[in-house]
Amino acid sequence: MDHFILLVWHAFLVAVFFAFLWRSDARGRKILFAKTFVIMAVGAFLLGWLMYPFP
Amino acid sequence: MTAEKAQRAAARGKTESEENARPVAKGLLFLAWLIPGLGHWLLGKRVRAGVFAAVVLAAFVTGVLLDGELAVPQQNSPLSWFFAFGCLGNGMLYLFRLLWVNGLDGLISATFPYGLQGGGDPVAAGFFYGKTFLYTAGLMNLLVVLDVHDIASGDKS
Numbered sequence: 001m002d003h004f005i006l007l008v009w010h011a012f013l014v015a016v017f018f019a020f021l022w023r024s025d026a027r028g029r030k031i032l033f034a035k036t037f038v039i040m041a042v043g044a045f046l047l048g049w050l051m052y053p054f055p
Numbered sequence: 056m057t058a059e060k061a062q063r064a065a066a067r068g069k070t071e072s073e074e075n076a077r078p079v080a081k082g083l084l085f086l087a088w089l090i091p092g093l094g095h096w097l098l099g100k101r102v103r104a105g106v107f108a109a110v111v112l113a114a115f116v117t118g119v120l121l122d123g124e125l126a127v128p129q130q131n132s133p134l135s136w137f138f139a140f141g142c143l144g145n146g147m148l149y150l151f152r153l154l155w156v157n158g159l160d161g162l163i164s165a166t167f168p169y170g171l172q173g174g175g176d177p178v179a180a181g182f183f184y185g186k187t188f189l190y191t192a193g194l195m196n197l198l199v200v201l202d203v204h205d206i207a208s209g210d211k212s
Contacts, residue, residue: 006184009117010191013110017195020106021202024212 004045011040079207087203089146091196094203107199114192115148123185124175125152128168142173144193144200 015037019029087094092108095101126138143149154162156174164170175182205211 003184006117006121006181010114010188013114014191014195016106017110017198020103021198 007044008041011037011044014040076208076210079204083207084200084204087200088144088196091146091148091199094200095206098203098206100206107195111145111192111196111199112148114188114195115145115152118185118188118192119152119174121181121185121188122176122179123182123187123189124177125149125156125173125189126186127153127171127173130169138190139168141190141197142193144195144197145189146196149193 015033018036019033023029023032083094083097086097090108091111092104092106095104095107126135126142128139129135145152152174153171156172161171175185179185202211
């Protein structure tokens with residue numbers, strides 16, 4: 001099982017959830033989805049590389 | 056007019072939103088918890104109902120397929136109640152999974168609620184990922200219940 005795929009899947013589900021929970025218009029939902037997804041998926045990816053040199 | 060309302064509310068020791076709040080049927084909140092999305096469906100929010108149901112179900116099924124373990128109360132471990140409460144947020148999905156894992160005899164045992172098995176396989180590669188998905192699904196559904204409360208009470212449209 002590819003861990004990165006799981007990370008992306010988790011980020012996708014959470015981003016969709018909060019987009020529909022906190023925004024009621026289509027544009028607001030798209031923006032919040034994009035922000036949440038990028039912060040979770042790309043942020044975790046970058047954090048992983050930042051931790052790479054540490055034992 | 057709004058200032059008058061605010062003054063009246065303040066005189067009763069309440070905020071304006073508390074003054075305007077409609078009573079919320081506890082049965083509605085129970086149904087919202089039991090079946091993810093049903094609360095929004097009953098309030099006429101069909102799109103949100105479908106999305107919430109799909110997201111919670113997808114997260115829960117992913118967690119189970121990854122051999123994740125549902126949290127259950129454990130003796131001498133008060134913290135386990137918090138985890139169990141989070142997972143209990145899955146409503147019917149949680150109850151069905153516990154029934155699936157423990158069987159009816161296991162659920163109706165003398166030591167209830169202790170001694171239950173949460174399923175999953177601790178040596179599976181996806182064990183901790185699965186737990187994360189299961190906990191996330193439960194917590195998301197609890198937020199859905201709070202959202203149903205806000206919509207039903209008039210705090211949110």
